[in-house]
Amino acid sequence: MKKSAPSPSCHPKRIVITGMSVISTLGDDLGAFHANLLRGKSGITAWKAPVSGCFSRIGGDMSAYDMGAKLSSLGRILPTAVFRRLGKLVHQSPRATGIGMLIAGQAFADAGLFGVKIRPERLSAILAGPYLYDLYKQANWLAFASDPDDSDVALALKEMDTDALACIMEVLGINGPCFSTGGACAAGNIALRTAMDEIRYHGSSAALVVSGFHELTPASLHSLARMGALSLDRFDAEPGRASRPFAADRNGFVPATGAAGLVIEELTHALGRGARIYAEVLGVGINTNSSRNPTPQAEPMARVMELALEEADVDKNEIDYLCAHATATPLGDLAEARAIERVFGARAGKLKINALKSMLGHQLGASALVEMVACVLQMRNGVLYPTINMERRDPEISLDVCANQCVEYRPDTVMKNAFGFGGVNSAAILRRYD
Structure with missing residues (x-):
């Protein structure tokens, strides 16, 4: 059996992923999610819920x-x-909250943790992105305006991020540390690092990382x-063509909803119980x-990728x-492309890259974890998903972005970028474990 590379000397505890889950427009189980990404299906449609007066249609x-x-x-x-x-x-x-519990x-x-004897205080849970309840709060504000007693009596508790965690x-x-x-x-990458720290430095044997919905x-x-952030008007009649990362005619992101969960463990703990890694x-x-x-700024993006490499000793x-x-x-796409070129130099044009938001849209605080699940599925299945809607690539971007078709390829070491509003930049590094 092939062994993965030794961990960085500064981190004697190696961290592995032993469980995954996803709920998205492209499927709510790993098999369907993988199959739909593989065939380049778009999860973008017209909004089904009423958005009267809103410029956003898809x-x-x-x-x-x-x-x-x-x-x-x-x-x-x-x-x-x-x-x-x-x-x-x-x-x-x-x-x-319900979606979070299902995830x-x-x-x-999926991690096979039910029935495993772990002290409850050695289990942690981290919620990625605390902003969960916009529609729930809006509905209660409207109910309160009509009749204060029509609003949820438990609103003050249920709108807190601690409620999802408590559930x-x-x-x-x-019974271990649980917080958001x-x-x-970038919330997913940040939550993942926080969960790793709970295992490496604070005594947890396993940690659950769940994205907000x-x-x-x-x-x-x-x-x-x-603000000019969203793709508008041009593809309202063809929603599946609207999300166009790296394309010459891209004109903004397409918002989306979704959620994902990861279980991570210390390697010896996972091996000791015979877990699938x-x-x-x-x-x-x-x-x-x-x-x-x-x-977006290319220099901090490049630096955070370098920081991830240093942290991972890769x-x-x-x-x-x-x-x-x-x-x-x-x-944003141009800044990230320039950052990649700055970090990887002449090799940047040969590096395999894709943009999963071309199919999934931008799932905001959930995007990093949902896409990380996709990264793992690609590593394990030896195939890279396409970046769809690439009729014409931006001439200023010379990266290999798996344009319009999947690529048979088995990556060993993967970088997952996630950049957030407020200028938060992150990059995570995963390695295939055989």
Whole structure:
């Protein structure tokens, strides 16, 4: 059996991924998610929920997602007592909290942790992105304006990020550290690093990382549209063509909803219980632009990739696939491309790269974790997903972005970029574990 490279000497505890789950417009199980990405399917449609007066007309809409069907499917893989707790809390909770619990339960089951003897205080849970309840709060504000007693009596508790965490802890019986991290679109990478620290430095044996399910209100969508951040008008009649990372005619990102979960463990703990190991997490780099202005900056992006390489103790020439943040904004994609060229030099044009938001849209705080699940699936299946909608590549970008078709290729060491509003930059490095 091939052994993965030794861990950096400064981090004697090696961290591996043993469980994954996803809920997205392209599927709510790993098999369907992989199959739809592989064939280049777009998850972008017209908004199904009312967005009256909003400039935004299209997105990755999951307003009709059947949580009941997903809950029922989990009944086949969860212990009876866990399933009963999950069902009760899902029915009592805001939609975003319910999605978080479904994601957490499936990732925990995928890791095979039910029935494993772990002291509850040695389990941690980190929520990536605390902004979960925009639509729930808006509905309650409208109800309150009509009649104060029509709003949810438990609103003050259910709108807190601790409520989602408390529900996850109750369902899974976790007693260790549980808290949320911010970081906007970089939240997933930041939460992953935080969870790694809980294992490396604070005694956790395993940690669950769950992304928030962020549904934007029409007011927020309208604001992003007025700021010039969203793709507007041109592809409203053909939503699947609207998200166009690295293309010459890209004109903004397409917002979307989704969520993902990872279970990570210390390697010897995972091996000791005979766990299936998806991949090893080598390190995560984080920095900022020192500016509130959301204009992307190539230099800090390049530096955070270098920080990730230093953290992981990996030479840049070992990176053989890069999953780009690539939101399809004119400035953002160009800045990231220039940052990649700055870090990888002459090799940048030969590095395999793709932009999964071409199919998934931009899932905001969930995007990094959803795309990280996709990174692992690509490593394990020996294929890279296409970057769709590349009729004509931006002439200023000379990267190999797997334009319009999947590529048979088995990467060993992967970089996942994630850059957030507020100037937060991050990059994570994973390695295939055989």
